[in-house]
Amino acid sequence: MGKLYLKLLTIAFALTTVSCSLNDDDINFKYTPLEITGATLPDTFELGEVYDVNVNILRTNDCNLFDRFDVTRSFTDTSQIRTVSAIGIALEKDSCADVNDEIEDLFQFEVLYTEPYIFRFYTGDDVEGEAEFIEIEVPVKE
Template identity: 35%
Template sequence: MKRYLLLILAITTFISCNDDDDDYHDYHLEYTEVISADVPEEFEFGRTYRVEVTIELDDSCHFFYNQYDYFYEGTSRLIYPIVHIDDGIPCTPNIREVTFSIPVQALQTEPYIFKFYQGEDADGQDLFLTIEVPVV
């Protein structure tokens, strides 16, 4: 019985290590621009809110898997949505908008300053859609 289990384990290991995968392709991740953001007019201290963020995917090779970087910078929050882009395969034009939400719990008394990534300027500096939300 032990030999039988070892044989099954060896076969399973061999098959799982087979790298002859026709579906494999290269990809990379990059930040994408925010088109719009829907935030409450004000936050009540201690409550949790959902900030709705809309991005645009350029073609059939762009995918959004609800990934974003969320950085703290004093009272500011910098939001960078991340897209998955397939490389080395043909893409078709398929522009579409995707909206996702970010939970925000109001835990500071100062206004929140949201900075949503909107690309780079000619000098390579990040551009942002900036929205300030007071806390009451």
């Protein structure tokens, strides 16, 4: 039994070592924000309901891929604020072809508060490097 265990352990170690080897074919990437060009929200929310929020995202070249949404929460005395960014993966390749594709994806949003929600969708930075947003306010009815 001990010899069988030792053989299996040796095989497992050998496979792990081989499968973790690094080579020049590894794909390098970095995360990057993608431009949101538009979003579709209802005119009003109902408390306790879950909604699909459709978002249009600009993909400027074939090295940029959409990965996920990042939604951060903040609030004022009278509103719930959600800042939405589209997170992309930028493949580090020698050449990338321009595509200018607009893709659509969605995330689900549950209404938990009675205050109006303000959605701020990140569209990129202006010439001075300041973030710009599309802002959409949605009131909540109980």
